Structures are given as structure tokens and as C-alpha cells.
Amino acid sequence: MASSSMDIDAPAPKFVLDEFIAAALSGTPAELHPFFESFRTLYTRKLWHQLTLKLFEFLATPVSAPYRVDVFTRFVRDFEGRLNQLRLVEMGVKVAREIDNPQAHLGGKAEATERPPREGAEVEGAKVLLLATIGHAKLVYGDLEGTKGDMDKAWQVLDGLEGVDSQVNAAYYAKAEYAPYYRNSLLYLACVDPTTDMTPEERLARAHDLGISAFLGDTIYNFGELHWKFEALAPLFPQEPILQENYAFLRQKICLMALIESVSSRPSAGRANLTFPTIATETHLPLEEVEHLVMKALSLKLIRGSIDQVDGKVSVGWVQPRVLSTSQIATLADRIGEWTKGLEGVRGRVEVSV
Numbered sequence: 580m581a582s583s584s585m586d587i588d589a590p591a592p593k594f595v596l597d598e599f600i601a602a603a604l605s606g607t608p609a610e611l612h613p614f615f616e617s618f619r620t621l622y623t624r625k626l627w628h629q630l631t632l633k634l635f636e637f638l639a640t641p642v643s644a645p646y647r648v649d650v651f652t653r654f655v656r657d658f659e660g661r662l663n664q665l666r667l668v669e670m671g672v673k674v675a676r677e678i679d680n681p682q683a684h685l686g687g688k689a690e691a692t693e694r695p696p697r698e699g700a701e702v703e704g705a706k707v708l709l710l711a712t713i714g715h716a717k718l719v720y721g722d723l724e725g726t727k728g729d730m731d732k733a734w735q736v737l738d739g740l741e742g743v744d745s746q747v748n749a750a751y752y753a754k755a756e757y758a759p760y761y762r763n764s765l766l767y768l769a770c771v772d773p774t775t776d777m778t779p780e781e782r783l784a785r786a787h788d789l790g791i792s793a794f795l796g797d798t799i800y801n802f803g804e805l806h807w808k809f810e811a812l813a814p815l816f817p818q819e820p821i822l823q824e825n826y827a828f829l830r831q832k833i834c835l836m837a838l839i840e841s842v843s844s845r846p847s848a849g850r851a852n853l854t855f856p857t858i859a860t861e862t863h864l865p866l867e868e869v870e871h872l873v874m875k876a877l878s879l880k881l882i883r884g885s886i887d888q889v890d891g892k893v894s895v896g897w898v899q900p901r902v903l904s905t906s907q908i909a910t911l912a913d914r915i916g917e918w919t920k921g922l923e924g925v926r927g928r929v930e931v932s933v
Contacts (some may be wrong), residue, residue, distance in 0.1 A: 594657040610642055627661045638673050647674045699784040710763035758796035764789050800881055809833040836874055842898045855891040
């Protein structure tokens, strides 16, 4: 049986089921033989849905890796018109991972987008999945403009669809820049089951990229206190060149987040007269840099308030919501409890006076 290195662009000979199954049984490990026997039965009985499920089971079996391209190009292509088009594209995406040749990798996917169009959300969803996958392949091979073009096309189709399959959403949200990438990655992870849809290596890479994008996203400031983590991680930045190159930005961002944390940790009354020395202490900044930091926070709309430059004080009326730790949630609950008690006291006094 041919390996995954075969030329997928060569014209396929007329398909003969018995010949294909015989070659497969003689050229693959015994562990895979039950799959091919099932393929024969389901194909003969024209049970296309069940055959689709069995094919996905085959593709999920690690030992099938060297034979996936051959099964797809010789077997699946023979009846692809009878399959759910979205499932067909998903299958093709999995198979394409076994192709090392960039031209072959992209060529097989691009060819699918040029076939005569069919109607229905299923087909449009398949097109989005295919375009997003092609965009990712182009990104891997360094074609940034091609990636952007394909993702723009995918969005135009996706934006007009209702009730889109989660795998389609996942494919689109899998690619983007720092801040958009961070948001889209969270949407992507909401569309898939990481334990079954991602390999351990993919989960590790996604966690790494998500962390980098959270650090470098210029609109992401809604974490809790990270200052001590930054100080602990800074010596390791040379191992991650992109963080080392953006050290100045990261330093400012961590200080802004420390300012947000400082304001958020105080009750409303305590936010009216924050002194510059207090802010300098809690953000680990020199006193002369505090005013610039506060102005930056105001310009980014991370806080709303005013600065008293004469007295060196800051009054904050609103702060951007951010992620809370368990202890911070407990503190917030205590504040709500105190506020409720205060309201009960006011109600009691009003009832007495009435």
C-alpha cells in the first residue's frame, strides 16, 4: 500500500473496491485490518454516515499515519460526493497533516475550493474550514499576505452563516495577532474539546502562544496582580526572544496592571485620594514616573478619574473589570455583605421615622 509521500496530484486510476482492500490488507499492519474489512462492508451497503464515522476512527489511530493519504486519495475520493461536505473537509484537513511537501499540502486543499459550488450551510461551513486551514498552512510556510487574504474570505462567509458547526468556528478562531489571537483562542477553545481534538503537543503550543499573546496584547489588562510573577520570570526572558525584545512594553504593562489592582483592592471611598507615593510603592515605580503612568491608564480607559498635580493625588471613579482570584472574590463577597448590612440599617431607620 502506498505511503503518505505519494504524489496526490497524479490522476487516480478507476477505483476497484476489492483490489483496494486486498492491497490494504497485504500492505498494512494487522491492527488496521478490521478497519478495511469494515470499509468494504459499509461501502458495499452504501452506509455513508457509518463509513464516515469509521474513517474518522481510522484517522484517530496512531498506527494509521503512514496510510492516511493513500486511503483518502484512493478510497474516500471515490465517494466524496455522497458525504457530508463539512465532515469531508475535516477529514482532508487531518490527512493533509501527513504531507510534508508545501506545494502538495496547499495544492490539495486549494483544489477543493475550486470545485463546482453546491448550496447549503453545510457546504459554506466546509468552505470556511478549508479556507482557514489553507490560511494556517500559508502562515506556516511564511505567506503572510496569503494568510490574511484567506482569513478575510473565511470571515465573509462565516459572518453570513447561522448555526455554524463548532469545528468551523474553531478553525477560524485559531489564527490571529496578539490581542485578537488571545480573544480568538479563548473562542477556539470553547469550540473544541482539548482532550480529544488536540494532541498533547498542540495543547502545549496553544498554552504557550496564549500566554505570549496575553503578555504582548496591547488591550489586555484584565488580569489580577502579576507584578511578582513578572519579576520572577524576567530573568528567563532571554530564552523567549519575543519577550526580551518587548521588555519595555511589558514593564509598563505590568505597572499599569499593578495600578488597576491597587485601585480595585480599595473600597470606593479609598479611591478618592490615592497619593503619588502610595502608587509608586504599589507599582514599584520611581515617584517621578507615577504621573505619566496614571495619564497612560486614563488614555487607555483603564481607569476614569482625575489627577491633582499640585497635591500629588489621584481620584478614581471607575476601574476596568479584571479577572479575580479566589481570595479576591471572597473579599468582594465580604464587601457586598457589609454593603447589604448598611442598606438594612438605612431601611430600619427609614421605617422608624415613617
